[in-house]
Amino acid sequence: MAEVDAKILALQAKIKELKVAKKDASKEVEEMKALKAQQSKEKKEGSGFQLKVPKGTIDHKPAAALLRKKIFASLERIFSKHGGETIDTPVFELKEILAGKYGEDSKLIYDLQDQGGELCSLRYDLTVPFARYVAMNGLTNIKRYHIAKVYRRDQPVMSKGRMREFYQCDFDIAGTYDAMVPDAEILYILCEALDALEIGEYTIKLNHRKILDGIFELAGVPAEKTRMISSAVDKLDKLPWADVKKEMTAEKGLDEAVADRIGQYVGLKGKGREVLNKLQADEALNGVKSAKEGLADMAILFDYLDCFGVTDKMSFDMSLARGLDYYTGIIYEAVTELSAPPVVDDAPAVQDKKEKKGKKADKTVNEDGVDESAVGVGSIAAGGRYDNLVNMFAEAAGSKREKVPCVGVSIGVERVYAILEARRRAQEAKPRSKETDVYIMALGGGLLPERMKFAKKLWDAGIKAEFMYKAKPKAPAQWSQADADQVRFVAILAPNELANGIVRIKEQGVERAAGTDNGEEVSMDKVVEYLRERL
Amino acid sequence: MAEVDAKILALQAKIKELKVAKKDASKEVEEMKALKAQQSKEKKEGSGFQLKVPKGTIDHKPAAALLRKKIFASLERIFSKHGGETIDTPVFELKEILAGKYGEDSKLIYDLQDQGGELCSLRYDLTVPFARYVAMNGLTNIKRYHIAKVYRRDQPVMSKGRMREFYQCDFDIAGTYDAMVPDAEILYILCEALDALEIGEYTIKLNHRKILDGIFELAGVPAEKTRMISSAVDKLDKLPWADVKKEMTAEKGLDEAVADRIGQYVGLKGKGREVLNKLQADEALNGVKSAKEGLADMAILFDYLDCFGVTDKMSFDMSLARGLDYYTGIIYEAVTELSAPPVVDDAPAVQDKKEKKGKKADKTVNEDGVDESAVGVGSIAAGGRYDNLVNMFAEAAGSKREKVPCVGVSIGVERVYAILEARRRAQEAKPRSKETDVYIMALGGGLLPERMKFAKKLWDAGIKAEFMYKAKPKAPAQWSQADADQVRFVAILAPNELANGIVRIKEQGVERAAGTDNGEEVSMDKVVEYLRERL
Incomplete structure (x- = not known):
């Protein structure tokens, strides 16, 4: 600080000198202003040092952190x-x-800054590192899960939970197998995960890229416009058909007749096999090779989902398109009825991408992850089959290899956290941050x-x-610590009781009849057994 | 690639043209050479893209990753x-x-690169983020643990396990309490952790900064040389006294008589209270205020360690000084007899700092973490009391607050991993990477x-x-998958048995009498119970 003061003084002297000599002092004046601005900013921030993240x-x-640990442990149990x-x-x-x-x-x-050596970047998702690893x-096959932080230098919107550092949770199965077998298991795992996390009612929207492509071909979409039109279709969960059609025709230059033919299909959705039966009866669609292949896949998939008993959780939804280009087979997205309010003050972190999509028509959701929109019905997990990504790496590195097809799901753990945290807040006053079961206190004499x-x-x-x-320690201080930490049992040591080999155990927060609220006397020999039975 | 080719062709044409016109073409020649060099480099590397970390x-x-998860879970259980x-x-x-x-x-x-906005750096340890958080x-008190990766742009020595990204595991207790109570609990936690991890025999070396300072004062070390001499003392576990004395006198300019007086003390070490009793009887030392305070602390500490039943694990060792300047009270370091061989091909990561110290005399071990030397007896955990670090942050940020004294331990999880991994390799041929307990196979008809x-x-x-x-699937393929994954039970489905509600369960790797190796026939109703009992 003293240094800056000295510089300012020197500049003031110089300016005075220049002005006396009727010379141009504008450079010096600018410099002084900048120094003063810096100084006042530093003063405001307290010695230029801000204690923040x-x-x-x-x-x-x-x-x-404890709630997150529980979510992760629950998912890891299922994956393993x-x-x-x-x-x-x-990282x-x-x-x-x-x-x-x-x-x-x-x-x-x-x-990362170039400090000599290799140029590195923080990971943006877990899919690219996975494909690189495979x-x-x-490797020709692996079932892997990975729960870790990823990094995006996005404009953060704390109130919406859009963060620059946030967790992703991916499960992927790589390998060449018979059609739809791992795909069905991934969908079953997703159901198990959403059930275990108790995030409430959910539906898994299902579609198949090859069926979509078949519809576009049948409708007469030029090949080069397929992905563009696909991403317009993907907006049907947010916009009415009229708006999407307008985007296709006015913005993307599609013929109105072509758009209308697409419109006949993409409105189809329904639980279970209903839509599949309708499409299988559609002779025109079955005349398109890719649609026929996709429908065959879906028929097998539903058989397997029946085996796993989760067909009723599925909704075949022709409007689901998913933004990422690399999907090649089935695609899916789990949506929950529960819309989580943003958690602002502590640990938000719902990654919101769709919000942007609405504003910018041709913006695709460029992530394997999850479109965790904070508005309306929430997307809580998503994924699909991507059979070419691993080979992109192998080929780019100059090694020709057999394909390693993959199917995977990304569970929106930040959104799961937000839902569970919001529910916790609605239910209890204060969350527990530690798991202590017994608070040991002394009444009389310290007894350390x-x-x-x-x-x-x-x-x-x-x-x-x-x-x-x-x-x-004083008795009130001990009681209030046990209360503050919401510890279930208090073990009370007192000189006389100790001499008789006795400890009193009191269960906190339990209403008892008058005269019995001093807890139970338990013999020292039996106390571990006593507590174990109750914990 | 095609673009570069085109550029080279254009340059060749230009060069020819310039040469014909007898003009200077040296700039173009240089440019073409650079392009060709780039091209050949890219060809060598396979399109310039290396698949590596x-x-x-x-x-x-x-x-x-599974072994690490188990180590972390074991530590987290103890901390909680x-x-x-x-x-x-x-991060x-x-x-x-x-x-x-x-x-x-x-x-x-x-x-991180300056991409606009704040300048950021990857964390170097977990202690500074903890002090910043407090x-x-x-906060005035917290018991926190943190297991996470830290980053050091050090010259990596993979064979010694020195990595640029590695895990640290810290447990710290912050708060103003009665002397030595949290300190004793931290030491008990350390014993519990090392016992639970089964890393073999260990000793916890103990010392107290105030006693060391008292010795230096008594010996006549000038105040400004205290830290320098302290770091020389810390080398006594690697170097003989003669070498350390030489460093003190020849390099650090201490009088020989002063060094000799230090030498009388720093050789003292012994299990339990032996050294404490000797020092308490030393009237000259007790005449120095800081030494007297430190000895009082140690006497209390040993009483508490007796309560926790871990006094026999301790060695009061006057040569332990610890490099970090910020320690203010007791300091400790756990050493194990087991010296882990470096794990090179998969996941090494023993953070080695001492190696450097040997070469460079005045290098201190500037980390709260662990000196995980790969040579000799290994340091596996370390820590101490640091009462001023949190306030350095508060003061630097311009806020005057009461002190938040801390005591903590950092367990060298990378070294723990190396020890357990080396043992695993010595014991079994192949580690398990998944936890699958039952492999379900079909003999006859697929039965998907x-x-x-x-x-x-x-x-x-x-x-x-x-x-x-x-x-x-073919039978041999299924058997070999179950074997490769070392799955304990195989469940065999066959058409006839299924029709009768029967599944055969075979325990793998168990030698059985001839004729009984086809497994047990178990009724479908009972199979869950059957497996649960055995798992």
Whole structure:
């Protein structure tokens, strides 16, 4: 600070000098103004040092971190039940690995500074590192899950939960198998996951890229416009047909008759096999090779979904198109009826991309992840089959290999978190951030060594226990700590009872008849057993 | 590629033209040479694209990732048993938060590229983000654990396991409490952790900064040389006293008599209270205020360690000094007898700093973490009390607050991993990378729908099960998959048995009498129960 003061003084002297000499002092005046602005900014910020996290990131505080840990553990349990393996890739990749994978969203990639050596970027999603891993290790098959943070230098919208650092959770099955078998299992895993997370009612919208392509071909869409029209179709969950048709014709230059023929199909949707039966009876559509192939896939898929007992969760929805170009087979998106209010003050992080789409007509949702829109019915997971991505890497690196087809799902864990957090807030006043089951307190004499020995007894039995780090803690302080941490049991040590080998155990928050609220007297020999039975 | 070819052709034409006109073509020749060099380099690398991870990082493959997950889960269980909460901070911090915290090691910090907005750096350890978190949220107390990756742009030595991305695992207790109570619990937690991880025999070396300072004062070390001499003392686990003394006198300019007085003390070490009793009887030392305070702390600490029953794990070792300047009270380091061989091909990552220290005399180990030397007896965890670090942040940000004293431990999880991985390799041929318990196969007819329904039955009962994604898989292919994945049980579906509601369950890898190796016939109604009992 003193240095800046000195500089300003020097400049003032110089300016005075120049003005006296009737010379141009404008450069010096500008410089002084800049210094003063900097100084006042620094003063406002307190010695130029701000205690904050970078824009678009947050600290997950203990209660939020604990809830996230539970969500992740629940998902990992399901993935490993299906033979899933996890891999842990570096948080940054070589810049060239990410280059050319994300279209216009490439500008959102975080680069590391060139400090000599290789140029690296923070990972943008978990799909590209997965494809790189499979190609690099020459794998022909793997079932892998990966729950980790990804990075996007997007304009953060904290209120909508759009963050620059957020978690993704992907499960993918790579390998050459019989049609629709892994696809059906992925859909079953998705149902298991959404059931286990208890996020409420959900539907899984299903479609097939080859059927969509067949419809476009049948309707007469020129091949080069297919992806563009596909991304217009994908907006039907947000916009009425009239608007989408207008986009197709006025903006994308499609003939009105062609658009109308598309319109006859993309409005179709329904639970179970209803739509499939209708399309299978459509002779014109079955005359198009890709549509016929897609319909054959869907028929097999429904048979398998019947085996897994989840057909009723599915809605065959011809308007589902998914933004990403790399899908080659079935595509799906799970939507929940529950719309999570944004969580602003602690740990938001619903990644919202659709919002942008509405504003910018030709913007596709360029992520394998999830369109976790905060408005209306929420998308909570999405995915599909992508049979060519791994080979893009192998080929780009100059090695010709057999195809490694993949099918995968990305579960919107940030949105799951937001839903569960909102429900928690509606239900209870204060979340628990630690899991302590027993608070050990002394009434009379401090009894620190006795509390320590008792704590060790519980710890060694696997029981979560704490005590106050004071030699002679006051009773009210101990009670209020146990209350603040919402610890279920209080173990009360008192000199007389201890002499008789007795500890009193009181269950907190339980209404009891008068005279019995001092807890139960339990013998020291039996206390571990007593607590274990109740925990 | 075609673009470069075209450019080269155009340049060749231009050069010819210039030469014909007898003009200077040297610029064009240089340009063409550069293009050709680029082209040949790209050809060599296969379209200029290398499938690799950045230098100093690795992919943790499934078996390695699974072992790590188990290590982390084991530690988290212990931390949460003691009321520990976890926080999850961003992987990058504002650059200014890290600035000035790591001395000359600051050059190892990874910076993000300036793409507009704030300047950020990848975290270098978990201690500075923790202190920032405590200061920023105005916390007065917290017990927190954090297991996460940190980043150091060090010269990687893969064979020694020195990586640029590696895990740290920290547990810290912040708050103003009675002397040595949290300190004793941290040491107990460390014992619990090392026991649970089964890394073999270990000793926890203990010392106290105030006692060390007292010794230096008594010996006559000038105040300004205290830290320098302290870091020389810290080398006594690697170098003989004669070498350390030489460093003190010849390099650091200490009087020989002063060094000799230090030498009388720093050789002292011993299990339990032995050294404490000796020092308490030392009247001269007790005449120095800081030494007297430190000895009082140690006496209390040993009382508490007795309560926790871990006194026999401790060695009061006057030569332990720890490099970090910010320690203010007790310091400790756990060492194991087991020296882990480096794991080169898969997931190494023992962070080695001491190696450097040997070469460069005045290099301090500038990390809260662990000196995980790969030579000799290994340091596997370390920590101490640091009462001023949180306030450095609060003060730097211009807010005066009460002190938030801290005590913490960092467990060298990368070294733990290396030890456990080396043991695993010595014991078994192939690690498991997935946890599948039952492999469902069909003998005769494919039976895909039946396998699917049976898999669903097991999944819904929480049993980990897989089957082959083929409509009509061959028997040998199914057996070899079950073997390759080391799945314990095989469930065999066959048309006749299925018709009678029977499935055969065979336990793999179990030697059986001839004639009984076809497994047991189990009724479909009882099979979940049957498997649950055995798993």
